[in-house]
Amino acid sequence: DIQMTQSPSSLSASVGDRVTITCQASRDISNFLNWFQQKPGKAPKLLIHDASNLETGVPSRFSGSRSGTDFTFTISSLQSEDIATYYCQQYDDFPYSFGQGTKLEIK
Amino acid sequence: QVHLVESGGGVVQPGRSLKVSCAASGFMFSSYGMHWVRQAPGKGLEWVAFIWYDGSNRLYADSVKGRFTISRDNSKNTVYLQMNTLTAEDTAVYYCARGDYHGSGSYSPDHWGQGTLVTVSS
Numbered sequence: 005d006i007q008m009t010q011s012p013s014s015l016s017a018s019v020g021d022r023v024t025i026t027c028q029a030s031r032d033i034s035n036f037l038n039w040f041q042q043k044p045g046k047a048p049k050l051l052i053h054d055a056s057n058l059e060t061g062v063p064s065r066f067s068g069s070r071s072g073t074d075f076t077f078t079i080s081s082l083q084s085e086d087i088a089t090y091y092c093q094q095y096d097d098f099p100y101s102f103g104q105g106t107k108l109e110i111k
Numbered sequence: 112q113v114h115l116v117e118s119g120g121g122v123v124q125p126g127r128s129l130k131v132s133c134a135a136s137g138f139m140f141s142s143y144g145m146h147w148v149r150q151a152p153g154k155g156l157e158w159v160a161f162i163w164y165d166g167s168n169r170l171y172a173d174s175v176k177g178r179f180t181i182s183r184d185n186s187k188n189t190v191y192l193q194m195n196t197l198t199a200e201d202t203a204v205y206y207c208a209r210g211d212y213h214g215s216g217s218y219s220p221d222h223w224g225q226g227t228l229v230t231v232s233s
Contacts, residue, residue, distance in 0.1 A: 036217045040156075047206055047223040048156065054213065059221075091156055095217045098170045100146075100158040 006030050006094050010103025016111045023079040025106045027092035032073060036096035039068055039077045042105075043088045052077065084110060113137045113222040115207050120227030128195045131227050133207030134188060141165070141185040144210035146220045147192045149203035157203075161210060161218065162190065175201075197231045204228050 007030040017023050027037070035055040040048040050059050052068040055075055065080045079086055087110055092103040119131035133145070147159040160181040161170045169181050180193040190207055204226040210218030 034215070036213065036215075036219075038219055042156075047225050049223075050219075050221050053211075053219050053221065093156070093158075093220070095213070095219050096215075098161065099172050100161075100220075102156040102158070105155045 005099055006033060006097055006101050008092055008094055008101050008103040010092055010106060012106060013104060014107045014109065016109045017082050018111045019082055019084055021082045023082050023086075023108065025077040025090055025092075027075045027077070027103045029073040029075070029094055029096075033094045033096035035070060036094055037068075037070070037075050038093045038095065039066075040091045040093060041086075041088045042091065048091065082108075082110075113209060115209065115222060115224035117205060117207055117224045117227035120205065120229045122230045122232060123197055124233050125198055125231055127197055128193070129197065129229060130191055130193045131205055131229065133190045133192075133224055135190070135207075135209070136188060138209070140188040144212070144218045145181075145183060145190040146208040146210050146218070147181060147190075148206045148208055148220065148223075149201075150206070150226075151200075151203045154203075159205070160192065194229070197229075199231050202229060202231045 009028045037055045039052040042048045051062050055070040056068045067078045069076045090106045114136045116134045123129045146161050162181045178196045183190045206223050206226045208220035208223045211221040
């Protein structure tokens with residue numbers, strides 16, 4: 005099974021800051037990686053698919069990249085509405101797996 | 112637009128069964144695989160099961176294999192999750208999600224329902 009190691013588990017930042025979350029796959033998953041945003045009491049929302057492709061309607065301050073088995077999610081300028089928990093997820097091979105999540109808070 | 116609505120959650124005693132449903136609209140349901148993903152209270156996301164667009168193949172997480180069964184009725188645009196021999200560890204919000212094909216046998220869970228809470232407790 006593929007393990008997804010996500011870090012950090014929590015993050016405190018100020019409005020306007022650049023925020024970066026990383027996810028490492030235990031083996032090659034090509035570009036089959038999603039990034040989700042989940043707000044309290046809500047379903048996860050897909051922000052980025054195929055490692056770096058922004059979903060329609062998602063603000064351009066969100067971005068994703070890949071280097072081998074390492075994946076990076078970036079918010080270029082944090083907004084107050086970005087407060088949420090973020091998850092990476094691989095869909096290269098079953099069983100699909102998620103990272104542990106990163107809880108993002110405003111400093 | 113894509114709309115998924117789960118139902119059937121509730122409180123069930125350990126060892127008993129429960130069947131949850133997910134009604135789909137806004138897309139060609141019979142052309143998409145479907146996932147179930149769960150989230151225990153205060154915890155992260157766990158993939159549970161996937162069914163092919165035509166029901167010809169089904170895959171499960173080890174944690175539910177042999178106890179849970181995913182099925183679908185394309186005439187009703189609905190996917191189901193039959194859960195047997197439930198334990199407290201199955202307590203979670205259960206989400207259905209559409210599986211969008213991305214090539215090489217990969218199905219990204221792109222659109223999600225709002226979830227239905229299953230609580231296993233005596």
